Amino acid sequence: MNETIQKAKALFAPVPRVQLGFFPTPFYKLERMSKELGVNLYIKRDDFTGMNLFGGNKIRKLEFLLGDAMAKGCKAVVTYGATQSNHAMETVSACRRCGLDPILYLTAVVQPDEKDVRANLLLDKVMGAEIHIVDIEPGETEDDAEARSFVMGAEHAARLTASGTPCYDVPMGGASHVGSIGFANGFVELAEQLDELGLNADYVYHATGTGGTMAGLHAGRKLVGSNAVIRSITVSPKNDAYLTKVQNLANQVLADLGSDLHVDRDADLHMDMNYYAPGYEQPNEKASEAIKMLARLEGLFVDPVYTGKALAGLIDHIRTGKVEQGSNVVFWHTGGATALFAEQQMLGDIF
Numbered sequence: 001m002n003e004t005i006q007k008a009k010a011l012f013a014p015v016p017r018v019q020l021g022f023f024p025t026p027f028y029k030l031e032r033m034s035k036e037l038g039v040n041l042y043i044k045r046d047d048f049t050g051m052n053l054f055g056g057n058k059i060r061k062l063e064f065l066l067g068d069a070m071a072k073g074c075k076a077v078v079t080y081g082a083t084q085s086n087h088a089m090e091t092v093s094a095c096r097r098c099g100l101d102p103i104l105y106l107t108a109v110v111q112p113d114e115k116d117v118r119a120n121l122l123l124d125k126v127m128g129a130e131i132h133i134v135d136i137e138p139g140e141t142e143d144d145a146e147a148r149s150f151v152m153g154a155e156h157a158a159r160l161t162a163s164g165t166p167c168y169d170v171p172m173g174g175a176s177h178v179g180s181i182g183f184a185n186g187f188v189e190l191a192e193q194l195d196e197l198g199l200n201a202d203y204v205y206h207a208t209g210t211g212g213t214m215a216g217l218h219a220g221r222k223l224v225g226s227n228a229v230i231r232s233i234t235v236s237p238k239n240d241a242y243l244t245k246v247q248n249l250a251n252q253v254l255a256d257l258g259s260d261l262h263v264d265r266d267a268d269l270h271m272d273m274n275y276y277a278p279g280y281e282q283p284n285e286k287a288s289e290a291i292k293m294l295a296r297l298e299g300l301f302v303d304p305v306y307t308g309k310a311l312a313g314l315i316d317h318i319r320t321g322k323v324e325q326g327s328n329v330v331f332w333h334t335g336g337a338t339a340l341f342a343e344q345q346m347l348g349d350i351f
């Protein structure tokens with residue numbers, strides 16, 4: 001194995017971690033999509049991380065987040081998301097495995113129908129999580145309601161801790177420096193797989209939401225000295241402060257790992273906001289087309305909220321020449337398949 005990769009791998013050994021997923025996740029070429037698009041398109045199957053059937057990117061983060069929670073003697077975990085949050089559902093699943101009590105504060109971006117509970121919210125209920133639905137009040141934005149949920153969750157965690165049940169507060173999406181370490185580790189894993197195949201990736205595409213995945217990928221890219229351009233397709237509107245947050249998170253991850261390397265916001269980060277419209281958890285035509293294209297050429301599934309929009313961005317970049325024909329491109333499948341079984345208003349017209 002390449003010496004740089006070996007050294008990078010060793011940096012993660014002392015960090016507290018619980019084993020939840022199955023790694024490395026599969027990595028291989030999508031032959032029929034490649035032929036159709038004129039590039040060498042590879043897929044990183046993080047929809048296969050485990051630990052349950054639905055996998056996804058959160059498992060990488062949760063190995064380190066719950067590792068930290070357990071090391072601190074916590075007995076309960078509070079976290080946040082939308083009512084159909086993949087992160088919330090995977091956190092509940094991971095908590096159950098570790099014997100921790102899961103508590104959710106979920107913002108009703110899509111109002112659940114209590115008589116027809118679906119997808120992740122259904123799984124949260126099956127696993128017996130303590131669920132608090134936070135409605136978006138008249139005059140409030142989605143962000144306002146989310147901010148209120150963070151305050152309620154933090155108060156809940158403080159109350160529990162004060163009464164003798166130490167409670168760990170996992171930020172939305174697991175997007176802390178502790179969680180993002182999981183994706184730095186993920187990029188090192190990819191580098192090893194590329195190395196084994198004798199390949200160089202020109203581009204890595206993924207969906208970005210809270211930014212924890214993006215931060216971790218960039219930290220990992222620095223650790224292995226990769227030249228791959230990481231292009232992050234947003235699933236909701238973002239601003240400059242978002243890029244600063246991602247840069248800071250990535251640099252905190254590098255510092256935590258004892259590295260003096262740095263991610264530079266302007267030189268390294270590439271974010272594209274052209275594919276999320278009309279909004280988070282709202283379908284669009286390009287994502288629906290991407291879902292059908294992957295399903296019909298490869299028999300694989302992406303979802304309408306995250307990976308469908310990221311794949312739509314990648315396909316569009318190839319068709320418009322932002323990715324040169326013949327390039328080696330990695331599509332990082334970050335999971336989210338349960339959204340295919342969510343409310344119709346999230347799905348849109350996919351067949």
Ligand SMILES: Cc1ncc(COP(=O)(O)O)c(C=O)c1O
Nearest residue numbers: 086173209210211213334335336
């Ligand atoms: C399926 C899927 N892909 C991508 C993301 C984005 O990851 P991050 O929040 O780390 O930016 C999420 C986050 O919830 C997700 O559920």
